[in-house]
Amino acid sequence: MMPIQVRLGRLALHLVLAAGALLSALPFLWAITTSLKPARLTYTPPLVIPTHFQWQNYVDAWRAAPFPRFYLNSAIMAVAITAGQVLLSALAAYAFARLRFPGRDLLFLAVLGTMMVPFHVTLIPNYLVIRWLGWVDTYYALVVPRIVGAFSIFLFRQFFLTIPSELDDAARIDGCSRLGVFWRVMLPLSGPAAAAVAIFAFLFAWNDFLWPLIVTNSVDMRPIQVGLAVFQGRYGTRWTLLMAGTIIATVPALVVYIVAQRRFIEGVTLTGLKG
């Protein structure tokens, strides 16, 4: 039995966490409720607790655009980008965190700099590059330009810094090459970081809208977010269908999160070797 103070503390903690969780979840709950309403009640309360279950909205939303194809495109794009970001970014981060070479900090600043240029002004030049490569309307255009990211490199670098360098030294003494250290020491020890990068890379790719729209011309190459735009038209938003489509589109991202966050298990003491 826990002492009474601890139990009261836990209870208070639960109260605070639950209130915050409700606030966090509110817009998502609203999306679910709206997706199940008859259109006529779009603007009427209640906001959060579903009182109607118009599953037909999901059927209608699914039929409003070639969603199976959009799903497939998004899946191909998101998986390829996630795999690329995890591997290639980790590789680059290893160089920045552990290797010594001239101009390292300058190069790293340049990498960070790529995050600081507003995307909108590079849109046209970027399209011209894709066109020059002959990649307009292909998966290459959807995947390759985003297969590495400064964000992922930076995140990996910060995690590699927390891995005790005694571990690489030991591996080097055992005859491991530098790339071997990366593969056998750094990568296996950065599970939680890789999970975080994977979550963000997947989400970024899955939610991306403008770039895929600009570099594709045929409807067959579009990802799911472009499909959702059908419900948010020039003259009005069809809220019930938009929210049904949105829920359909969000489920994979949530599943990826729930699976990946299992990596964050309390008490993993991989790096406890040092302590």
Place this chain on the structure above:
Amino acid sequence: MSPPKALAHPPLLSTSLQGFLVAFERHDWPSAFVCLLPVALIFGLFNIYPALYSVFLSFFRWDGFNLQREFVGLDNYRTLVHSGAFWHSVLVTFYYASGATLLSLVLGLALATALNSNLAGRTIYRTLYFLPVVTPMVAAGVVWQRLFDPTHGVINGALSWLGVTGPNWLSDPAWAMPALILVGTWRRAGFNLVVYLAALQAVPRIYYEAARLDGASAWALFRFITVPLVAPASLFLAITSLIDGFQMLDLVFVMTNGGPLDATNVLGFYLYQNAFRFFKLGYASAVAYAIFALIFLVTLVQWRLVGRRAEVAYQEAA
């Protein structure tokens, strides 16, 4: 050309290859080259080249359509320096970016600390707090607009229950930005939670156990073990949230349209308007590089001041 030179080649090649292999083992740079090559190629083609191209565009007057562009030298930058609207946007953006960054960092770390435990239901909490990150902004915009409604909204309802008359949030120039900062924090905290949860995995539990045996309080554990040991993650989050904050656009789109009275006309929105609504792509490119310079400066300061201190704190704690 002449045979001797041709014959001289193979040995030269082999020595350089040998030399390379020796260098590969002796120095770090050859491995670094291999590690960075894919990144360099892709960034070069899809980030650096387009960025330089748009620097070039910033010296032109161009509506984004017309096949003819007019070279105007530094005019766009001159206009920008003298534009009251631009400097107003800079201030407003600093306000948003610093507010949302600070609040979401504190909240993210607090949540991660609470949820990196054997607390019952922690998986459910982790999922619920992450929901804002995946909630589409259109849905969030609608709900927050209603929550901020001065007469029917829950927020002012709660305030009046406490005896405070709440403001007309989104339609009041003084309160619209605090409202956006709250929404930005709401969204960003779940994101920071993930990074901090990952970072806390690397903190050996044994530190806490040792400190607990010494009779340290929960606050002391947090202050002297958790905070310094997640410092590299904090630096990462501070820098990336500031960069994101400086470029924020979608919240403004769904909630305020830059108003009231430009109170939420952040740089991202200012740039978007100039590029795609006002057809001033040359000027917008100049704005982009002004934003770039500002973020770069702020990042450099963070890096030098906070970064150094964070790494020192980390090493001392570890």
Place this chain on the structure above:
Amino acid sequence: MRQFIWQRWSQALAVAGLLAALVGLAAPGLLGAALAQEPLTLTFWHYWDGVNGDTLDRLAQEYNAQHPGVVVEPVFIPNPELLSKLQTAIASGDTPALAIADVIWMAALKRSGGLAPLDSFITASGLDLSDFYASQLDFDRFEGQLYALPVSTNNLELFYNKDLFRAAGLDPERPPQTWDELVEFGQRIRQADPSKFGYELFTQGGEGTTWQFQVFLWQLGGEFLTPDGQPAFDSPAGVQALQFWSDLIRTYQVSALRPWGLFGSGDAAMVMDGSWMVQFFPPQINFELGTARFPIPSGGQPATNMGGEHIFILKGDPAREQAAFDFIQYFTSTAVQVQWDQATGFTPVRRSVAEDPGYQAWLRDTQPLLIPFVESQQYARARPSVPQYPEISAAFSRQVERVLQGQATPEEALAQAAADVRAILAGP
């Protein structure tokens, strides 16, 4: 033997090389011949979603069935991004054959150098331009040439909530006809239920504010810009209109500073909105909807503001341009426009459509809510077709906001707006 084989080989090679060269030379011709057999595909970019998009698909299919050599392929591009797509397309030369754009974008598009002028096609086809509303074509002319044709339009009139009217003891079949009545009815609504507003103003700035304000200005006989494009809104009419807006909020408290959307959620009884909402409101609201011509100030005149889309050809080879024009001629023809307007609820761009007996019967029998919009088409005014318009609109609405926030008088604000607009027009 060896020698012989080598000879045979070299001969074979020579023949093959010759053949390859011939094929190479002939290939463009062959390819062209093959393409002539293939139907010519005309990609058509648009942002019409839902019923509008479905109707366009149907019309294109009918057209394709009648024209075996051509396939018109409509491609939906989400609204704001259609503009970015057109920018990258024109800048890179990868253009669709056809596209539409919001009237507001036409000032920039027609100057881009990427659109094909239509005059020679129109002359050759004998298309009667005088049947199109002249104010519509103003958007499409540049340096003496026509670059687009209107295909759909809409305008602003009054929507009101009949349930809230009843609750306030007002006759739901008697909407306000004057500004005074707008205020009076609005106050009655508020008295009946203080949590409801009488009239919803667009107070969030930008074009939403400006284009609604222009209606009030025009009703009072004011002008937004002079014919040569200088500010004209800083006039007595402008001051009176802006004072009225300010009074609606600050004096009469009929309206409020709130994000847009109070009418749809049933929290405001009246609103000025576009004819497209005749299609969007009814399925999404939970009250009885009415429409009417917008109230007029005493001594004023009817006026409304028009929006809509215009269709144009992107420069390509002559065959593609001609085929694209043929489709435009089909799409803008009276018969097809009648079908289009009936299916979508857009209001007519041609007189012959508005006067078509079939269209009128359809309107009378099935679309009473749309009647005020079609009636007011003759009073519809066009926003100035200058490329700086979006920036002018933003500067203007900012000053309107200052008045609504109580930070300036209408006179001060309009003088400031005029100065700002002059600066925008002067360049950089």
